[in-house]
Amino acid sequence: MMRSLLAATSLVAVCLLSACDKPPRQRPTERSVLLAEVAPAPGAIASVLGQVRQAQRATLSFDMAGRVTSMAVHPGDRFVAGQVLATLDPVPARLRLTQARSEALAAHGESLERAEQLRQQTALFDDGAASQSSLTQARAADQVARGKAAAADAAVELAQRDLERSRILAPFAGTVVTRMAEPGSDLSAGQAVLAVEGEGELEVVASLPAALVSGLTVGDTAQLVGPDATAVSVRLSHLSTHLERGAITEGIFRVVAAPGRLSPGQWVQLRLAGKSASASYVAIPLTAMVPGTPAGNAAVFVFDVAHGQVVHRPVTVVATNGDRAVIGTGLSAGERVVAAGTAFLTDGQAVREFDGDSGLENH
Incomplete structure (x- = not known):
């Protein structure tokens, strides 16, 4: 009994000593x-970032599928309006044009024949030698033949258009930004071939906070600060009503007079007028x-x-x-x-x- 009491007393003492050895709980640092x-x-004055780009720009492609035979320009090359920039193999388009012209000739021949038959049936009907039913059939056949001839003429125009559009012509004077095809490539209709931009008016596209947009209207002016710290006037030309991620929307500002070293692709600062801040x-x-x-x-x-x-x-x-x-x-x-x-x-x-x-x- 005495031995059990001593053991319990020792255990309590050890526990107390262990508790005393633990460091005090630290309070959060103030x-x-x-x-x-x-x-x-x-x-x-609200300040936002915007990216400069050419107001005149385009992604060029061929209207029909085919194989690229030549690419006349590379990224960075300058071109003039109407210059040939790329060509497709023109042989398929030429063959389709020849076929369309042949079908048009046949359709016009049939139309002439049906017109002559109608003339004869009309004369016989006037003389009482032909029935109303025969005259009606002749008129219907003439109309069908005229329709076929018109469709054949349209097919010729489309084939001619395809042949002409086997070349990509520059829509304006400018510079090549990106080239997405090489000679020998097989392209589908509408596949992008060249990205180009003009040499005229510049614009700045900016992501605007939703709270800021409520105070802006198309036609408002702002200040653009260029890379050389030159400030010029810009005018809000387009303002999207769609909010990306519920927080920002796109605004496009036209540059009235660009500072000397301003070029497409640069990031610049836009300072918006005070009325935009409530x-x-x-x-x-x-x-x-x-x-x-x-x-x-x-x-x-x-x-x-x-x-x-x-x-x-x-x-x-x-x-x-x-x-x-x-x-x-x-x-x-x-x-x-x-x-x-x-x-x-x-x-x-x-x-x-x-x-x-x-x-x-x-x-």
């Missing part, structure tokens, strides 16, 4: 954060945006003063203006957000406001 006040952004929008530092959020989404950490912690909150970014992000939904003026170091925070983390001289402006 971070010091720099806060920025959410401010109204009436009349903000008075309900607010602005925060770009550094307040949480990095690593999924494409098309954005988030910030809002300071909950009552509980001394931060709250992760999704927001809608309408545009950027310098070092500020214009927010459409998710924030209200007067709230405060973490202005830096958001990558090191978690939702609900305890924080305290940084009150030292950081050298940073608290907006």
Whole structure:
């Protein structure tokens, strides 16, 4: 009995000693954060990216199937309007044209014969030597023959058109962008052969946030900032009503006067007029945006003063203006957000406001 009591006492002592050896449970680290006040952004200038392209461009192909016999141009080559750019083997088209012309001759011969028969039946009917039924049959045969002749003439025109279109002619003066076929290739009807662009007016295509589109109309002007920092005027010419992923839509801006080094394929900045930003929008530092959020989404950490912690909150970014992000939904003026170091925070983390001289402006 005494031995059992001693063993139990020893076990309790070991447990107590083990508990004393465990490190104390650590509380979540309280971070010091720099806060920025959410401010109204009436009349903000929205800034979006756009890509320059030629307003005049085309993807060229042959109307019929066939084998490519020649390609006269390569990517980067310049051409003039009407220049031959590529050709198909013309022999099949020539044979079809010859066949169509022969069938047309036969159809017109039959039409002449049926017309003569109708003339004879009409004369006999007038003399009382032919019945009404014979005259009706002659008229029907004449009409059928006329129809066949007309169809044969159309077939000749189509065959002639196919022969002419066995060559691709440049629709305008410009430059070859892409060549998608080589001599000897067998192509199906409508298969792309060349992508070309003109040398005239430039345009900029941009993806516009849905919240921004509500303040835009066709004809509005904006400023394009080129690669040499030259700003020129552009005009909104087309605005899609379809929202991609429910968040953006396409707008096309015509360049009124292009800066010297502007060329198709370049990315440029578009600055839209202030009316596109509603008075309900607010602005925060770009550094307040949480990095690593999924494409098309954005988030910030809002300071909950009552509980001394931060709250992760999704927001809608309408545009950027310098070092500020214009927010459409998710924030209200007067709230405060973490202005830096958001990558090191978690939702609900305890924080305290940084009150030292950081050298940073608290907006």
